[in-house]
Amino acid sequence: MRGIVFSSIKQLIKTLLNLGFDDEFGNDLNQKHVVNFSYMMFCLSCLFMIAVFSFRQMYSVSLFSAFGLFIGVIGLRYNYIGYFSRAQLLMPIIKISQITVLSLFYFGTSSGFHWFFVNVIAYSFVVFRADQRATKGWIVGASVALFLLCELVNTGGLYLSTVDQEIAIILVFLAVAFNFAMVINLVMNRLKAVNHHLRTLAEKDELTGLSNRRKVLADAVNIFADSVINRESCVFSIVDLDHFKKINDTFGHEAGDLVLAKVSAMMASVIRSQDEIGRYGGEEFIVIMRDTSLKKAAAMMEHMRQSVEDMLIETEHGIVIPVTISIGLAAIDPSVSRYEEISAQADKGLYAAKRSGRNRLSVQSDYQN
Numbered sequence: 001m002r003g004i005v006f007s008s009i010k011q012l013i014k015t016l017l018n019l020g021f022d023d024e025f026g027n028d029l030n031q032k033h034v035v036n037f038s039y040m041m042f043c044l045s046c047l048f049m050i051a052v053f054s055f056r057q058m059y060s061v062s063l064f065s066a067f068g069l070f071i072g073v074i075g076l077r078y079n080y081i082g083y084f085s086r087a088q089l090l091m092p093i094i095k096i097s098q099i100t101v102l103s104l105f106y107f108g109t110s111s112g113f114h115w116f117f118v119n120v121i122a123y124s125f126v127v128f129r130a131d132q133r134a135t136k137g138w139i140v141g142a143s144v145a146l147f148l149l150c151e152l153v154n155t156g157g158l159y160l161s162t163v164d165q166e167i168a169i170i171l172v173f174l175a176v177a178f179n180f181a182m183v184i185n186l187v188m189n190r191l192k193a194v195n196h197h198l199r200t201l202a203e204k205d206e207l208t209g210l211s212n213r214r215k216v217l218a219d220a221v222n223i224f225a226d227s228v229i230n231r232e233s234c235v236f237s238i239v240d241l242d243h244f245k246k247i248n249d250t251f252g253h254e255a256g257d258l259v260l261a262k263v264s265a266m267m268a269s270v271i272r273s274q275d276e277i278g279r280y281g282g283e284e285f286i287v288i289m290r291d292t293s294l295k296k297a298a299a300m301m302e303h304m305r306q307s308v309e310d311m312l313i314e315t316e317h318g319i320v321i322p323v324t325i326s327i328g329l330a331a332i333d334p335s336v337s338r339y340e341e342i343s344a345q346a347d348k349g350l351y352a353a354k355r356s357g358r359n360r361l362s363v364q365s366d367y368q369n
């Protein structure tokens with residue numbers, strides 16, 4: 001139950017922070033979610049101060065915070081409706097104004113309120129891009145100068161007693177630490193997500209959605225090595241579409257692409273979850289079946305061949321394109337010690353299948369495990 005509540009809260013926060021984003025990964029340099037977070041924290045702090053100072057009947061601080069809240073909501077709205085640059089810039093302006101006024105005139109510099117300038121500096125470094133160096137420069141400069149001013153001037157403040165100021169110092173420390181932890185967490189999570197997204201893109205074949213050549217070859221080598229080490233059977237197969245050049249020539253390149261995509265989806269639906277499939281190049285595919293006997297693998301690949309033959313792929317003019325595949329199959333056996341050997345055997349199988357009439361499967365292994 002606690003887990004569900006916790007993950008729901010996490011999801012709600014994530015949704016709020018990502019409001020106004022169309023493309024989650026296109027904005028990684030802009031850090032829109034950090035801007036959202038900063039506005040939310042700012043608005044919450046204003047609400048907190050309105051409540052505390054209204055309760056203590058110090059209405060001028062409440063009014064000042066209400067005005068801050070109003071501007072904060074405007075900034076938040078800017079970010080949501082796409083005026084990101086305005087939202088990005090308004091945040092440090094209102095934050096610098098708020099810290100300066102509250103620290104020098106209301107709370108007194110002994111409250112430590114001016115340590116919030118650290119957050120403004122961190123915000124500038126996270127949110128502004130390299131081409132906004134000048135903006136970042138003046139915001140950091142102003143924050144440092146005003147921080148030093150607060151340290152030097154040492155005003156008593158109108159509203160906080162010495163005890164209040166001691167409490168304020170602790171609250172400021174906690175708030176600054178929380179802000180830092182959250183911003184670092186947000187940025188790291190975004191980096192991880194973008195990294196994962198890029199890796200997926202780099203491993204995927206765009207047309208078919210299957211693993212691309214690099215990924216499927218890496219998978220093949222790894223699975224082969226695992227199987228040899230663990231003394232498990234492993235079957236390797238090369239699949240090639242028959243007379244694909246003719247399909248392109250007769251129905252056009254676009255129809256050829258459609259066939260590749262549809263056949264790929266069919267092949268991916270036939271294999272087991274532990275098997276790997278990828279586009280080796282052109283109209284050639286690799287299927288790797290781990291922990292299975294050659295007999296079972298041959299039965300599965302025969303099912304794949306039949307399923308492709310039974311497919312009804314229509315062109316946009318309603319003409320059905322006949323498609324078949326040829327398959328070469330090879331399994332690990334005691335004589336095979338290198339990945340290249342099993343791959344060459346499967347290739348030989350494919351060649352044999354093509355030579356003996358296509359639309360068939362050829363097993364190249366004497367070792368029937």
Ligand SMILES: Nc1nc2c(ncn2[C@@H]2O[C@H](COP(=O)(O)OP(=O)(O)OP(=O)(O)O)[C@@H](O)[C@H]2O)c(=O)[nH]1
Pocket residue numbers: 207240241242243244245246248252253254255256257260281282283354358
């Ligand atoms: N539409 C399309 N065609 C492609 C793509 N990649 C490779 N091809 C075509 O696939 C064809 C492969 O032709 P071949 O290697 O002669 O093989 P085939 O016609 O299938 O003949 P067999 O393999 O002997 O049955 C070539 O015409 C390539 O241009 C692709 O991404 N899209």
